[in-house]
Amino acid sequence: KEYNVAILGATGAVGTRMIQQLEQSSIPVKQVKLLASPRSAGKVLQFKGQDVTVEATTPESFDDVDIVLASAGGAASKQFLPEAVKRGAVAVDNTSAFRMDPEVPLVVPEVNEDAIAQHKGIIANPNCSTIQMVVALKPIFDVAGLKQIIVSTYQAGSGAGQTAIQELDDEAQQHLNGEPMTADIFPVKSEAHHYPLAFNLLPQIDVFEPDGSTHEEWKMVHETKKIMLGDMNDPKIKVNATCVRVPVVIGHGESVYFEVEDNTNLDAHKVQELIKHGDGLVLEDDPAEQLYPQPINAEGHTDTYVGRVREDPENPGAYNLWVVADNLLKGAAANTVEIAEKLVEHDLVRVPADYYGKE
Numbered sequence: 001k002e003y004n005v006a007i008l009g010a011t012g013a014v015g016t017r018m019i020q021q022l023e024q025s026s027i028p029v030k031q032v033k034l035l036a037s038p039r040s041a042g043k044v045l046q047f048k049g050q051d052v053t054v055e056a057t058t059p060e061s062f063d064d065v066d067i068v069l070a071s072a073g074g075a076a077s078k079q080f081l082p083e084a085v086k087r088g089a090v091a092v093d094n095t096s097a098f099r100m101d102p103e104v105p106l107v108v109p110e111v112n113e114d115a116i117a118q119h120k121g122i123i124a125n126p127n128c129s130t131i132q133m134v135v136a137l138k139p140i141f142d143v144a145g146l147k148q149i150i151v152s153t154y155q156a157g158s159g160a161g162q163t164a165i166q167e168l169d170d171e172a173q174q175h176l177n178g179e180p181m182t183a184d185i186f187p188v189k190s191e192a193h194h195y196p197l198a199f200n201l202l203p204q205i206d207v208f209e210p211d212g213s214t215h216e217e218w219k220m221v222h223e224t225k226k227i228m229l230g231d232m233n234d235p236k237i238k239v240n241a242t243c244v245r246v247p248v249v250i251g252h253g254e255s256v257y258f259e260v261e262d263n264t265n266l267d268a269h270k271v272q273e274l275i276k277h278g279d280g281l282v283l284e285d286d287p288a289e290q291l292y293p294q295p296i297n298a299e300g301h302t303d304t305y306v307g308r309v310r311e312d313p314e315n316p317g318a319y320n321l322w323v324v325a326d327n328l329l330k331g332a333a334a335n336t337v338e339i340a341e342k343l344v345e346h347d348l349v350r351v352p353a354d355y356y357g358k359e
């Protein structure tokens, strides 16, 4: 069987990488449809060496489509994905639009592949920062359980999209030219105030919650619980996040501190071994050789890199990790395409009778 695949947001930072990941995937593609806003209609992109013309998205764009890969922002997903599902397509959505919907599985294949089978037409791809953290913690969670996770992120500018990459480049150039830096996108496009990211740090990603945390931090807490425990509010693992935007173009870094439930058979060496053999993980940890993960090395790769593995001598049963991944690949396009590959592999490319949004 071959599949018609539509990429919604095909011209964006993640969408262009979805095209590449789909080209390299095991999915037998009959035809690919590249969808964006009317601004990009008529633009010509390539799929497996063939020209494909970008189309403006309408509900009818999804007629005869089997699989949708979406990364055109939450509003476009909310508008178009129920239309796609109504027409019989299964959608894997990289936006936050449906992640917390109890009818929508939130999936990282290395961690909760089985959840895919519950889908009603929409499967959500988690936030980039959440994905690389749960991939790193999964093998440890399996053998020792987790009581608490405290994470600080160092997130690349590309997480805010193609126009944000341009803004970061422009600011760096302005600064080097001795000009004032102009800012219109960071930290959050829709907010009242904008600040330069180049040569700076911004401790705000997404809007603020009433409790003073940001929505990005909120996502890391609740997505982690939904992926690892099946319930976004499960108190079994306590999660605390501080998310910071750094002037890196691609590749998120995370300082992850965690406490296990049962430390009986664990130490730093065992944690290293678990990571070394973990799904989707590469251990880069050798202080003697100054070997540790760096965003510039992770860029272009779909693995999650872990180093700086340490025991907390002040708190037995607690450990530190440094986790890096390409936020546009494992954090977005690659994870989305991996979910689609699992759908194909398990013959789940079909919507059930009680599909998502059925009236």
Ligand code: A2P
Binding pocket: 008, 009, 010, 011, 012, 013, 014, 015, 035, 036, 037, 038, 039, 040, 041, 057, 071, 072, 073, 076, 160, 161, 162, 163
């Ligand atoms: P366009 O190129 O026409 O603006 P990024 O995440 O890099 O900012 O990219 C966002 C992607 O989502 C782009 O492909 C953009 O298309 C697309 N997009 C934005 N808004 C819509 C919309 N309302 N309908 C369809 N595609 C959209």
